Amino acid sequence: MPSKKILVIGGGPSGLEVARGIADLGYQAILVEKRDRLGGTPDEAQYAALTPDLRNAEEAIREMIEPVENNPNVEIMLNTLVTGSEGSAGNFRVKALQLGKPVEINAGAVVVCTGFQHFDPGRETQKYGYYEHDDVITLVDCEKLLKAHNFVRPSNGEKPKRVCFIQCVGSRDRQIGNEYCSKVCCGVASKEAIEIRQQAPDCKVYIFYIDMRMYGYWENEIYWPAQEKYKVNYIKGIATEIVKKGDKLLVKGEDTTLRRPMEVEMDMVILSVGMEPSSGTRDMAKIFGLKQNKYGFIETTGGALETVSTEVPGVFAVGACTGPADLEDTVSAAGRAVMKSIAFLRKRELVETI
């Protein structure tokens, strides 16, 4: 008996938006999440504020969770890890472990929303020493400090006077194997720079970059205000090495547009780590036989014009599991996946009726 339910895998922004859309259209969604709560990476990593509007992240994600909680059209399965799948379009029999106990979920279509993971700076080929120096942190660590309104040096708890961001850590790098741009880090770093200047006005903030990629309204909503209102200092040139000098960090690089070598002392360095496919994304690709690109992201079929369909009928993918994506991309793609997955079920239904 074909199922008209749609399985949504992953309870982050894309999964939440897909589940909500399916429910709004009167269809049934089963939302599975391996963690014990919804909210995905923004919740797990404790983001302080969203890019570009600096909206409180917790509040915004809560607003995404509310419509799917206690929704008669959404069945939420927490602590549930998808481990296998049998059957095919219209009749998937998906195996999962819920709190360690095997369960089977029947669904007519599947939407994979398993997102990304932050690049592990231990893998970078420059010498930034993330695991060596306490005061070298990542964008993600910085979110936590900002959220707690406790932007201090991890090494000694003091307020920093000079901090810098280093962009493109783990992105745009053939040595590492990630040639792509992670799309959001320029905006996120600039947003965090603004928050640092708000929370610690005496702290000078530098951003060392290759290209600033602040497309659309991110230009006037984050980049320009960061420069003009918050006096964040953008320097084109990437650091090659960080060494300890007394209780400071010495950052070595080139100030390219001023044509001069650069060796500057910093109290803290924030590595703008990019996106890689999450382990969940890699696992779901294998389980559902989805084609992955060379970076491990799930490939959709139609380039710019088809952002959610995969080569496997009845299986769709949304957001950062298909490649670097911001929240706007994710939420827009989620709407498209709702439309595509329901259309897919309805077409099958029509064929079966005839």
Added chain:
Amino acid sequence: MALDLSYNKYADVTLDEKERLFDEVKADLRYHHALYGCYECGICVAACPSARFYDFSPRVIAQAAAREDADLIYTLMNDSVWDCSQCFSCDRCPRHNSPGMLITIMREVAVNNGLQTARKALEGYGRIIYKIMSTGTQVSPDMLQPNAFPDWGGHVHEISENLDIWRRALPPETLHTTETGWAVDDKTIIELYLIWHMTGVMNMIEEIDSGLHMILVDVMEEKLEEAGYDLSF
């Protein structure tokens, strides 16, 4: 000459002093209309005539200001701002910066603070400053005579040879000569002198060239006193 932008080039000047001068630049009312932010696109350099001839970059001026780099601003205030021709072609900046205006302000701060480099840069202009400030006028077409300004170079001789033909071919807006052009109404002169005094120009001149200042005071004193103004205000 290549512009040396190395860190702390003027090591004998303290960072506090450099910051004091930069604060003076930033305190100028025009500053916030001259600088927003710089993404280093280079359109100002592309449009800049001085950049064709000198190692001069309006971009670097805007960058240094946007970065609030007091050390670099000090270097530029000494080594770069006098290479600008103040044509304001750089005003086409997509961020609405005006590197030329930043330079105007930086020059004024340099002069007001008696920077040695400012004195040196303005050394050759004493006679022009004297002429403009005492008469309100400077060049009229018939001044292009071989002997008038030897420091203008050999081509003045060529031009002056057929000056009448040049003038018919390229008519200037007026046909002023030194005789008519330098004849300035007394009322205008008095107003000019008052402007020089009241806007602080006389103080600037005093800061960079005390000899010139003395001569100008002599010239102005008499006329201003005749008109009933007391020079000591």
